[in-house]
Amino acid sequence: MLVLSGRGQEFANRVSLESGQPVQQCYQCGKCTAGCPAASFMDYAPHQVIHLVQLGLEEVVLSCRAIWVCTSCYTCTARCPCRIEVARIMDILRARARRKGLHRGQRAALFADLFLDSVRRHGRLHELELGARWGLSTGQPWREADLAAGLVAKRKLRLRPPRIKGVEEVRRIFREAARLEEGEHG
Amino acid sequence: MVRYAYYPGCVAEGSGREYEMANRAVAARLGLELVEIEDWNCCGATPGHNTGHLLGLALPARNLALASGMGLDLVAPCAACYNRLVTAQREIACDPELQVLMGRLLGRDYHGDRRVLSMVEAVAAVGAERMKALTVRPLEGITVACYYGCLLVRPPAVIRGDDPEDPRLLDDLLRGVGATTVDWAHKTECCGAAQALPHEEVVLSRVRRILEAAVTFRADCIATACPLCHANLDQRQARVNRRFGTDYRMPVLYFTQLLGLAFGLNPGELGLGLHFVPTAELVRRIA
Structure with missing residues (x-):
């Protein structure tokens, strides 16, 4: 029988509680991994990510590449025979990794930050800005240049940022959500 | 005339503008009045729920509240927006505590009592008979691989109505206007979605498989109902060819573009010149 250290057990319980998913019920059948579009690009396959949670190996699972390569396609969730919402656990793990x-x-994570920063400032996504900031932040400003040029030629990239009247409401959502999530898990 | 609150989504003003053009044109022909939600905001898409649970719910919740204020059911053409709106609505409805929290986050009362429909559902609701009556150029001889992707069908506990493994709504619509659709295994295989920038290798390998499957089934084109799927399949097709030494030339059309052609609408009006992979030859065969 597997005996977990107090800290490991606590981590597994926290993930179960926060995600509402019975993580310990996973019997490692591997169906999530079989259908995962990104599994071959991961360091740990989806079923192994769940196993790491079960084992309480918090540091390992929160610093793995797999949770960030996940495409959030919900195939794992749709097919799990234990009805564990694996994709939801991935969300929880990403949020925890962020807090640490x-x-x-x-x-x-960088992409999500830049995307959401654009939404926070304008109320809607400004695709051109996201693309430009992504290129600068990753040090590869010309990597998407061919696609960007094609989009501009077809007038499929809005040059000026959008702006909604309720942008303050959107900023409030960002502020309050961050405050509440921090309070809840702080 | 059926009226809907319409949530275009961020790419409707940019990289997905031909979808917007086709949706508007086809809706008009079908007698659907799409009333744009005033001052709608981004739903947060994948980055939203990847970053924080409450953020991922509250961003769509503001739009649900706005639609509720209009007293109209909501139509979201983008599969990702649709998915986030339905997810937020269901989750908040099941949890009274969340409902109170939403009020605090939004700074306004939250009501999310109107139905949320995808564009596919809204069009399907018009009924096969009316669609048939409107068809002046049936898509006879055109073989279509209907590609649903992920967010139109999953997770099944939240997104209901179609089979999550073998969905048929799109197939039924396009068959209804005369097209042949293929029974392929890639209807709901993920295209890599939002990983296009962070992990392009995932997207390219996925897109290659989907294109290969469509070619194997001798499809003339792929039909999609999601601007993110479309961007990956259409815009990145040339990169797939460069990376893998392939020579795919598979037109990727929005389903409303195909319907519009069947209804005799002008290809220009449907934004058919705005794709990366040329559609002219296919259009010629229909028009």
């Missing part, structure tokens, strides 16, 4: 600063250096 373990998301730094993960490209998908």
Whole structure:
């Protein structure tokens, strides 16, 4: 029988509680991994990510690449025979990794930050700005240039940022959500 | 005339503007009045719920509240927006505590009591008979691979109505206007979605498989109902060819573009010149 240290057990319980998912019920059948579009690009396959949670290996799972390569396609959730919402657990793990600063250096985390910053400032996404900031932040400003040029030629990139009247309401959502999530887990 | 509160989504003003053009044109033909939600905001898409649970709910919740204020059911053409709106609505409805929290986050009373429909559902609700009556150029001889992607069908506990493994709504619509659709295994295989920038290798490998499957089934084109799927399949098709030494030339059309052609609408009006992979030859065969 597996005996977890107090800290490991606590982590597994916290993830279960926060996600509302019975993590310990996973019997490692691997169906989530079989259908995962990104599994071959991950360091730990989805079923292994769940196993790491079960084992309470918090640091390992929160710093793994897998949770950031996940495409949030919900195939795992749709097919789990234990009805564990694996994709939801991925969300919880990403949020926890962020709170511990373990998301730094993960490209998908940077992308989410830039995307949401655009939404926070304008109320809607400004695609051109996101693309430009992504290029500058990753040090590859010309990587998407061919696509950007095609989009501009077809007038499929809005040049001026959008702006909604309720932008203050949107900023309030960002502020309050961050405050509440911090309070809840602080 | 059926009226809906319409949530275009951020890419409707940019990279997905041909979808917007086709939706508006087809809706007009079908007698659907799309009343744009005034001052709508971004739903947060994948980055929203990846970053924080409450953020991922509250951003769509503001739009649900606005639609509720209009007293109209809501139509969201983008599969990602649709998914976030339905998810937020269901989750908040099941949790009274969340409902109170939403009020605090939004700074206004939250009501999310109106139905949320995808564009596919809104069009399907018009009924096969009316669609048939409007068809002046049936898509006979055109073989379509209907690509649903993820967010129109999953997770099944939240997104209901179609089979999550073998959905048929799009197939039924396009068959209804004369097209042949293929029974392929890639209807709901993920295209890599929002990983296009952070992890392009995932997207390119996925898109290659989807294109290969469509070619194997001798499809003339892929039909989609999601601007993110469309961007990956259409815009990145040339990169797939460069990366893997392939030579795919698979037109990727929005389903409303195909319907519009069947209804005799002008290809220009449907934004058919705005794709990366040329559609002219296919359009010629229909028009």
